[in-house]
Amino acid sequence: MKTYTGRVVTGGRLRGDCVVTRQGFNTLASYFHGITTASPLCHDQNNPDLYRKVIGGKILCLPQSIGSTTGGMVLQSAAKVGVAPAAMLYSEHIDTISAAGIILADIWDDRRIVAIDQLGPDFLDSVRDGGRIDIDEDGTVTVH
Template structure:
């Protein structure tokens, strides 16, 4: 039985199941993943001290639920690099319209490194309130998101 369901726009569709990591703050890709990329670690541990929702959390192969991405133009390349390392999220779910840095990073990761990061946006602000970190999330190719 589905406890909660949301519908968004599937920009990079696919079916994935996984554990959610939710932040109500915009996700700064560089600040979050810089330590992982520079140190070439085996897990992607959130390093953004300004975002307590992801700081020191294991983000490897998680489903990230964010309002949108923020940061410098390196954001897209950071996403691509973590995919090159095999540490990319299974999916990125955006409450708002996806920003160009996040979209470009997902497209680069999927095309350059054969990563498969599912990307759904326009899920609405309520997705940030009604999904909690640690919950199981299922993302469907039509942009439907179930929380179990």
């Protein structure tokens, strides 16, 4: 069991299973078809860590988000239709566009995506697909 503390973007207490990518998460490519079909699967063929895996409702562990200016809107829309991750845990800094989408999902749609960034480079070394994670409101993440 390992514990990490990061910066809280949108807080919450949560326990769940994780899905992990060690490369940047392209929000638009991942949800391109998922929003219109309400699919919880990742559709980004260029991300072999996540492609065709369920990301909706999971704790997504990632280094950073990548992609275009639509990323925030895509995250907000994914939350609205119920296919967004339950949490996004960033080893690095969250980008402002993704942060905006996560915050708007919470404010506009009452669909919170718990988001914590700056968990550090060792964080991704300790998580595995299907592993159990506990998240506390203060930004403490415990990997089981």
